Amino acid sequence: MATNSERRILTALTGLLDDRDPSEITITGLVAEAGVTRPTFYAIFGDLPTAFARAALARMADAFAGEAVVEVTVDQRPEVMLGAIGRILGRLGQHADFYSRVVSGHGGQLVQAGAVDFLADELLTNTPVGPLLRAGRIAPETSARAVAAAVVWTVLDWLGSSGRTPVGELAVTVRDLVLYSVVGGLASATPDEDRKESS
Template identity: 45%
Template sequence: MRKVIDRTGSRSRDKLLAAVTELLEERESTDVTITDVVARAGVTRPTFYAAFADLPDAFTQAALGRLSEAFADERDLDVQPAERAAVMGAAIGRILQRLEHHAEFFARVQRGPSGYAVQMQIVDYVARELRENTPVSIPLAEGPLPVDITSSALAAGAVWMMLAWIAENPRPPVDVIATRIRDFIYHTVFGGLGAPN
C-alpha cells in the first residue's frame, strides 16, 4: 500500500475515520463505499483521497484506531519476575474485553478487501507493544534472536488466536482466550525466545 500524505486537517480526517468506523459497525465492508463515507462525514470526495489511498486504507486505519483504544493504559515494563504472568494475563484480559465490544467491527474488516492488510498492521502494532511496553520487553531484547523477529513472531501467533476467537460462534469467554494468549507469550519467552545465549 502506498504511503499517503495527509493534506486534510486532523478534524476532517477524524470525521472520516469516525464515519468509516460507524459504517463498519452497521454493515459489511464490501457494502461500504467512498460515497457512503464522505456523506456520513460531511466532507468531499477529494478530502477522502487527501487522507486515504483508498477504502482498504481507511478500513485499516479505523481498525488500528480501535486497537489503539483497546491497548490504552496497558503499558507495564517494571514487573517483578514472579508477577509477570499475572500482570500479563490481566492486561490481555482487559484488552480482549475492550475488543470484544467491537468484535463484529473487526470481523467485518477481516472479511473485507482490507483483511490481510489489517491483519499485518495489527501484527506490527502488537509486535511494537511487545517490544516496548510489556513485561516481556526486556527479556525479548536480551534473547538469542533479534527482538524485531521475536516480537513479530509472538505477535503473529497472538493476533491469529485473537482473530480466530473473534470469528468463533459462540465465542469462548474472554478469560479463556486471555489465558491461552498469555501462556503462549509467557512460555515462548521465558525458557524460550527470551533466554540468553
C-alpha cells in the same frame, strides 16, 4: 497526530463498519457521512481498504490504551499480564462483529499485517517481556513479530467464532502463549549454548 478531517472520516467509517459489511461501503457514502470531500479522502487514505485498516487499528489502539506495564518482578509477571490481557480482550470482544467484518473484507490483509506490527511494538515497549525480547539472540523486532503473529491469529480466530470461549480462558491462553514463547524460548540462550550448559 490525526487531522480533523482524518478523525471525522475514521469516526464515520467506524460507525458504518459497526453495521455494514465493507463491500456495502462506498467512498461517496463515506465522505457524505463524514462531511468531507472526495479529494480529502483520497489525500488522507488513498483507497477504502487502507481506510478500513486504519479504522480497525485505531479501534485496536483504543483497546490497548492505558494497559502499559513494564516494571514488574518475575513473580508478578504472570498475574499482571493476565489482568491486562483480559481487559484488552474484553474491549476487543465488545466489537467482535466489527473486527470480523473488517478482517474478512477488502483490506483484511492490511488489518492483519497492521495488527501484527502494532502488537509487536506493544510487546517490545509496553510489556514485561519487552526487555527479554530485546536481550534475546534474535533481532527483537523479528521475535516480537513472531509472537505477535501467533497472538493476532489466535485472537482473530476467537473474535470470528460464534461460540467464543470466555474472555478469562482466552486471556490465560494468550498470556501463556506470550510467556512461554519468550521465557525459555526466544529470550533464551542459543541451542549451542543450551547444549554446552547441559553437558
